[in-house]
Amino acid sequence: MGPGRDNDTVAGEHPAAKRPRTTAVRSAYPRRRAVVACQLCRMRKTKCDNRRPSCGTCTSLQFQCVYQDASTDFSSFDAASLAILDRVNYAIRLLEQHPAHRTGTIDSPNSPQRRQDAQNVLEESEANMAVTASPKDNDFRTTEYTFLSEAQQLQANCASSRILQWPLFRDICNMNDADALFFNPAYSDSSIRRTTTSSSRGIREEDVPSLIEDFLENVHTKNPILDPNELRNSCRHISEDGFQWDGPSCLILIACALGTVSRPFSLEPPSPQDASRFDAHDHATGESYYIAARKRIGLLDSSIVAIQCSFLIGVYEMYLMRPLRAWLSFNRACTYFQTYLLASSLSQPVEQSSEAIRSRLYWSCLKSDCEMREEIPLPPTGLAKVEHSDAFPSPPVSVPNADTESQTEPMETLDASSERSWYYYLSEIASRRIMNRITATLHPQNPEEWANTPVHHLQRIAEELDTQVAQWVDSLPPSSRLSFDNPADELSYVLRARYLDLRDRIWRPFLYLAAHSSPQSPNLLMYAQNANICLDMICKQVQHCFIRHRHHGSWLAARGFYTKGLLVLLAAKSHNIAMPSDWESVIETCIAGLRYWEDEAPDLRAARLTLEHIYQLVNPAVPAF
Incomplete structure (x- = not known):
């Protein structure tokens, strides 16, 4: 339906056979062909004819054609030059940093600590946290975050209530009738009171293992922000020592609450007499775990566990149709995340496993915030200003299989269910990016602009x-x-x-x-x-x-x-x-x-x-x- 795309591949140049003396040097630092495409063609990954002031693609689409400043375009540099520039820029950044921010040791140029040391304040994170990426990656990330920033200002224009402002509906209904009820906190409180007065099994430690498995099967597959092995280990500790007033206990409690109210996917349609309240027979037990988790969330410092707990509390509240409470929990998770990033920038280097968890949390928190703001005009989170993550979060790496004594299979790969869950999660992030582009380019503040x-x-x-x-x-x-x-x-x-x-x-x-x-x-x-x-x-x-x-x-x-x-x-x-x-x-x-x-x-x-x-x-x- 749309214009076709060229799948051009840049092939490396082979050294000439007549000059064997320079072959070793060229193979060690292979040179790359210069990439001089405009920013739109780079984003679309199409061939640019490099016309000035506007290339053929931008002219046909009536887009503003922008070429990267030659003073900052290193795409024509060979690997040796890029390595030297990278090290020089790193040394300059170390010298420019405040002495109190130095750790006394020099990290590798690609370490997470180096990126975190460069983040002196959250407002400057967009520029500082991309210093280790290649120019091509920087272009991609800058483009995506530009779309995100613009979409954040326009997301509420896609809300259902805005359609009632369109001329054909303008004099029929009041667009604020439904939204007024959304912002009424009384119905959330009455929902909790109604649920807690129902019959509940209460919190029973013997139920925890099965509820955790229900959570991993029905909930975690959509937002894999936890390590299932660590969650099961925490579950075993609670079976031995009981619930404590700490982060792992809070995480287990909210996971049990979600395991209680979640159900496997069902294709069964409802009858005209059916209502969601008939499906809530065990929600009172879920509320018992949820209330116990909320009693602990305020005792947690800004940490990975606190972010995970706040996010999952928001997920639970979405399960029980309490969207305003859910947004407050998602917003708390985003605030915890920003505070955690600022604190970690002044501490020791972050382990690779923690970096992977942070990347997943970043995307899950940001996705949930965007989805809520597409329906209700809520204040945006500052997390969108933090270009923390790479293009996509990394799936969990293979781990040693303790049950296998054979040396021929020393590693355990993801099972089919986890692999499918990760494909889904990455696909959701990609669709979120496309939605940001659609919102930023096609949905103005006033629909009459169409x-x-x-x-x-x-x-x-x-x-x-x-x-x-x-x-x-x-x-x-x-x-x-x-x-x-x-x-x-x-x-x-x-x-x-x-x-x-x-x-x-x-x-x-x-x-x-x-x-x-x-x-x-x-x-x-x-x-x-x-x-x-x-x-x-x-x-x-x-x-x-x-x-x-x-x-x-x-x-x-x-x-x-x-x-x-x-x-x-x-x-x-x-x-x-x-x-x-x-x-x-x-x-x-x-x-x-x-x-x-x-x-x-x-x-x-x-x-x-x-x-x-x-x-x-x-x-x-x-x-x-």
């Missing part, structure tokens, strides 16, 4: 982003791609929903333009054709949803029903767009999804009533709800 953008320009941007989504799907591992069309497990189901949501966001501007254009508009045909792509993505996602499965994103999925229902009703109300034959069943499914969860989240009940009200206005033949 009408002021040249239609062909908007079309080319949408096609380019759509191509990136297709490439993301092509990069999925075979195990996920094979079950993508008919997902039978939770991870494939979420990835498929993510794909449909990405494409919905890409083509949503055309749905707005088609719905609000006059029948005489010369662009109406193009608008309507692209709007049908958006409607197709919405219908596919709603028709293949599993309403009753409780997970980390259940509240977000329910708010997604609200958003997608409003978009379908917008198209039907405009009479400018050819509607799918089953659009009414899509609306009814959205209403059923909101009704299933509304007992636990009053803002979802307000969303359901709003959707029903608009549905009856658009289609008066529908019986009153």
Whole structure:
């Protein structure tokens, strides 16, 4: 659909056969061909024709063409020159640092301590924490964090309540009705009181091992921020010594709470009489573990364990449809993370295993914060200003197999379940990056700006982003791609929903333009054709949803029903767009999804009533709800 991409590979130059005297030196420090592509072509990994002031690709896409300053472009340097420059820059940084920040020993140029020593304050971390990366990596990371920074300011524009401000809906409903209930802390407190008054088995140490395994099977697969072996070791210590008032006990308690309320993925649809409260028969026991964990979280210093506990408490609160409390916990985890980074920059070098855990925590905290802010206009976390992590977190390395005495198999690799979990986690991070680009480039502060953008320009941007989504799907591992069309497990189901949501966001501007254009508009045909792509993505996602499965994103999925229902009703109300034959069943499914969860989240009940009200206005033949 979008412009094609060239898969160019830069091949190393072979030394000439007539000059054997220099062969050894050249093989030790192979020279690389200069890379002079503009920043857009580097990001898209396409061949740049290097025209000035604007290359052919940027001219066709009507993007501003930017070339890297030659004074900072080291891409044409050979390995020896880069090594010398790296060491010289490192020495300069050591001399410029305050004496109190020096450790007395010189670390290797690639050590985590070197990056941490360069971080004197969190606000300067974006420049300092990338000093050991190659120029190509720096370009990639700077581009991605630019998209993240811009998207952070625009994420709330994609919220369902903002659609009620669009002209066709502006005088029908008040966009603040559902959001007012979200910010009402009373319903979270009443939910806790209602749950704790139910029957509970209480905290029993003999239940801990089985609950930990349930947590690892049902929850940890989506956010692998813990070391399962360390978690099981802590579990054994608690079985021997009981719960203490420390970090490991707090982590075990919140993991047990999640293990109690989580369930395996189920394809069973709910009946019209079903509601989420009937699925909450054991939530009172989960609350017992949760309350015990919250009593300990305030006693923890800023550490990896404290960040893990705060994040998992937020995950638990999302499981029980308490999004405001969940956001506060995620925000606490982000604050702990920033404080921990500042403290660790003044301490000893960080072990490689701890660095890997930090990278996973960074992405999980940042992803959760972005997802919450796409639905509710909440203050952004400062963690987005910290370019802490590399492109992707590293999977856990192989560990020695203590049960194997044979020397032929000294290492134990990840099992199939853990490997699949990691493929999913990395795919989610990649999709988050694409979503940031979509938000930053296609969703302005005021949707009326879409009408002021040249239609062909908007079309080319949408096609380019759509191509990136297709490439993301092509990069999925075979195990996920094979079950993508008919997902039978939770991870494939979420990835498929993510794909449909990405494409919905890409083509949503055309749905707005088609719905609000006059029948005489010369662009109406193009608008309507692209709007049908958006409607197709919405219908596919709603028709293949599993309403009753409780997970980390259940509240977000329910708010997604609200958003997608409003978009379908917008198209039907405009009479400018050819509607799918089953659009009414899509609306009814959205209403059923909101009704299933509304007992636990009053803002979802307000969303359901709003959707029903608009549905009856658009289609008066529908019986009153």
